[in-house]
Amino acid sequence: MKLTKRLFLALAASTTIATLPIAAFADGWQPKRPIDFTIMAGAGGGADQIARFIQSVVEANDLTNRPLIPTNRGGGSGAESLLHLKDARDPDHTLLVTLNSFYTTPIRQEALGVDIETFTPIIMMGVDPFVLWVHKDSGITTFEDFVTKVKEMDGEFVMGGTGTGQEDSIVIAYMSGAYDLKIKYIPYDGGGAVAKDLAGKQIMATVNNPSEAKGFYESGDFVPLLAFSDERMDAYPDVPTLKEKGHDFSYYNQRAIVGAPGMSDEAAAYYREVFGKVYDSEKWQGYLVSESLSPLIMDEAETRAYWSRQVQNHRQLLSEMSN
Amino acid sequence: MEVISFLADGILLALEPINFALIILGVTVGLFIGAMPGLGSVNGVAILLPITFLVPPNSAIIFLAAIYYGAMYGGAISSVTLGIPGASTAVATTFDGRPLALQGRASLALVTAALASFVGGTVANVLFTLFAPVLASTALSFGPPEIFALMLLAFATFVGLGGDDIPKTVFSICLGLVLAAVGFDTISGEPRLVLFEIDGFMRGIGFIVLAIGVYGIGEMLWTIEQTRGEVTTTNPKMTAKGMASDAKEAMQRGWKGTTIGSLIGFFVGILPAAGATPGSLMSYGVAKMMSKTPEDYGNGSPDGVAAPEAANNSASTGSMLPMLTLGIPGSPTTAILLGGMVIWGLTPGPRLFLDETEFVWGLIGSFYISNIAALVINLAFIPLFVWMLRMPFTILAPLIFVLSIIGGFAASRSMHDLWLIVIFGIAAFFLRKFDYPLAPAVLAIVLGPIAEPTLRQSLLLSSGDPMIFFNRPIAGPITIVAIILILLPGLKFLRRKRAMAKN
Structure with a gap:
């Protein structure tokens, strides 16, 4: 039985390192168990990279008293993750790292019965231009x-x-x-x-x-x-935008963290504070620059308005595509 | 020779105390993660990635690469001792490793696997060191048609695998291909074959689920039924002398497979879409074809263990090549390593090799050291693994069942997959009773998800003209060889039938 024991020791050691110091939130809501950090794409893609980057910043700075457990649920172009969040048994401990299939998949697969506007906005970590x-x-x-x-x-x-x-x-x-x-x-x-x-x-x-x-x-x-950005990008100042060419179109991939529907306000506030710290960290700011992400800071109400605009835009774009 | 001095610097860097300690730790952790059915290097590397934030990037990548290495060695362990492939890269290792274990030669199988892995890794390291930039551009010339041709070749080398019953083999392959098609279709962007509208099928059916079901549950049920629980297969005595003689035997009877596996594994491994699994399967098939005694394969041939094991190690080094020279993942594990590089502040891509020489050559140097460390640690643990086999079957069987369930759950954290494992296990038991070979189904579920999209991408490229597989300089020859290999058993079969009719 040494085989499993060894493995579990190794795994246990890794979790211990992750959880050792207790975060400095004296009052208010705190997670009671490990946090389900679902990634809307497979291992190694853009969303996965960002999720693991965020996790590493959280752990390096001991921002949570329970570890984030990243799990890739990329199946069905993100449908798997959306259903996982929609049916989450413990919405206070269930988060999702998204990309734009957050908007497109529920439109393309209506049978899922997912309405993303019921989800809980946490934070927009940045938007990725094309x-x-x-x-x-x-x-x-x-x-x-x-x-x-x-x-x-x-x-x-x-x-x-x-x-x-x-x-x-x-x-x-x-x-x-x-x-x-x-x-x-x-x-x-x-x-x-x-x-x-x-x-x-x-x-x-x-x-x-x-x-x-x-x-x-x-x-x-x-x-x-x-x-395909709103303005010329800092990294490519000589590259024109489609907007300059006279077409009112810009398109970004959203790199956001979203909570499950029904997450309590206290929990949502806690996560906003944690990921707000990640966002402000030197590491993340450096990442925004090196990977050419644009900032898009929004509060909860603005995010909800942004979501409903995005859903409408995508509905229109997808229907134009199928014509 | 500039390369030699870079390499010497890299090896020195890998031998620095902290790096060396991380190599030992990484290889050991990897070995056990790899040995656990269901968990592979992807899980190990993903779980431990955030910890590497605590050490410098050089040490971090060396640690993760050591886990990757260790896991490649470890995959063979559960293939041999439990009969469950620890990872998709070790499927072919069960074909001969398991029979050897059942003959009481588990130690020979494990020693062969360890030595072949070592040779495979070393050959790949040398090729990598000398030819990295040239090989990178070769890898880029493999587009969808070339990858599909290669997959066709992989299937072709396995046509004879299921034995003489060609209809049942074809049935098994088709079953695997259908299961592989469940889930989401990238090309059309639509879900398909979502059986009974159960949401869990959106994700598709993973190799792990089928392999654990077939080998972990199905095989175990079959063994219990056959032997009524009285398995007296192994009575291995482990002594230093015994292992030395096993090592000698492994070298004598496994060198051919090792050579074939090392070379094929490396060249398939450097192709970004292919990776270690097709490499190890093709090596097994080719080794069998080139053998003077192909009938030994499947009944405990050391060559049959050596070929896939040399190949999967060689391929895992190979898959680092597109990662380091182009910034493109050659396998899911290297995809996570690339993510790590971004976290550590490096820019993966063609400039990495030139701009970050210390990082790159430190990693390459660590391959050599990790490979030696993995060999030594693996050999040291072999008595432990063989000892597990001495447990009474009444204890071992429930243990395998529990390991299967834990491993199946740990990989995806989904109850849906656990139910599938049980269902596949029971189905596999009955198929086995009716003499259906199951290995082809497992192969199909591994190769299908690579073959299908590349076939469709190729046909989109050519607007539906299948000649694209014949008139491209690399795809053409591979396709023709594959077709000849596919037709060969059929021709033999016809000739034999004609001969029988004459008599």
Whole structure:
């Protein structure tokens, strides 16, 4: 039986390290058991990376008296996580790290019966913009070149992206509609695979988040052509936005933490304070800069209003796509 | 030779007291996590990632890589002693490791696995050190059609696996493919085959669930029925002398499998979509094909243990290559390691290799040290693992059952998966009674989720033209070899039938 004992010792040791110092919240609500920190995507993706980053900041600064237990529930494009939160037996200890499938999945899969507006806003850690990338060997250097090239190829221009009916395909569909482009779209299961196939020139362009394409941008392999942000990005000051080109469209991936429906106000206040500290930490501020995330600070009421706007926008975008 | 001096610096860094201590700790933790059915290196690395915040990035990645290494060694342990693959990378190890254990040669199987893992890891380390940049660009030339061709080849090397009953083998493969298709379809973005509208199926059916059900529960029920609980398979005496002679035998009877596994494992491992599991399965298939005595495979051939074990270690080093040179994960575990690098303030990508030489070469240096540490620690624990087998079956059987349930739950923390494990276990018991081979179903659930999307992506690329698998310079030859291999057993079968008809 030494086998299991050893393993459990190792696991126990890791939890002990995580829980040793008691957090300094003298009064008010405190978690009574480990906190379910559900991640809306699989291991290794953008949401997963952020969740584990946040967890590491929480633990390094002893911000909670009970550990966060990250669990990947990426199944069904996030449907699994949404159901997990909707049916959470202990809403005070159930949190979700989201991406935009938070909006799209309930719209695309109405049978789930998930209404995200019943969920509890905790904090928006930042929003992740989208950028149009091509390989340097394509010879394309501006967005105008890109449009000309796509039109020349008449349906043979290949772009890759994550999934169908998700962020990447929404952005590509909007761009195609606005410029009357015919693009062959290949869905992948993650941003890393998309970037890899652009680096290997299996596909011709992507709309990766900057964090996914940054390594290849720095090595000079990827060329950014257009940002789908509201304003020009600090990291890419020479890259124009779609808005400058006269189309009122911007699109971001939300990196937020959300509580289960029915979470008590006290618990929500506790988590807002904890993650507010994470947000203000030097580590997170550094992460926002290095990964080109934009800040989007909102209180509870503003978040709720933001959610209902996002749901409407996505409903419209998705219905335009299917036409 | 610039590389040699970089490597020497890296090895020195890995030998610094804190790093060396972390290597020993990491390998040991990894070994036990890997040995636990259901838990693999992904779980170990993910659980321990936040702790690494306490040490410098160099030490952190060395620790996590040591866990990864240890887990690759550990996977073989439950494959041999319990007959349950500890991780998908160790499925092929059960094919011959389990029979050896049942013949009372568990120690030979474990020693073979340890030595083959060591050789596989070392070969991969050397190739990695010398050719990293060249190999990185090769990895990029594998797009969806190339990966699909490779998966076809992996299936092809296994056509003969289920024995002579081809219809039952095909049935088993199809069963696995259908189970693999449950859940969410990335290409269309729609849920599919959500059986009985149970939400748990949204996630799909993982390899772990099927493998634990089939091997942990089904196999155990079968053994109980066959032997009425009186299993007297093993009476191993563990002595230093015995292990030395096992080591000698392992080298004599396992070198061929080790060689094949080391090379195939590495080259499959460096391809970002493929990874260690297809690498170890293909190595087993190829070793069997190239063997003079293929009939030994499946009945306890040391080569059959050596090939997949050399391959999974070699591939796990290989999968570090796209991670370090391109910033692309070669496996789920390396995906988490990449996340770690971001936490530690590094930028993964093509510049990492040039800008962060100390970090990169410290890690590469640690591969060499971890590999030696894993060999020594693993050999030291073999008597313990073999001793477990000496427990009366009436104790071992419930223990396996409990381990299966804990492992199955720990991986996903979901009751849904536990019910599936039990159902699959009972179904596997009956299929086994009707002589259906189950290994092909397990293979299909591992390879299906790679093969299906790449097939569909390829056909989207070519607008539906299947010639894309033949007219690309890398995909073409692989597809043709795969098709020949698939047709071969059929031709043999026809020839034999014709010969029988003549008589």
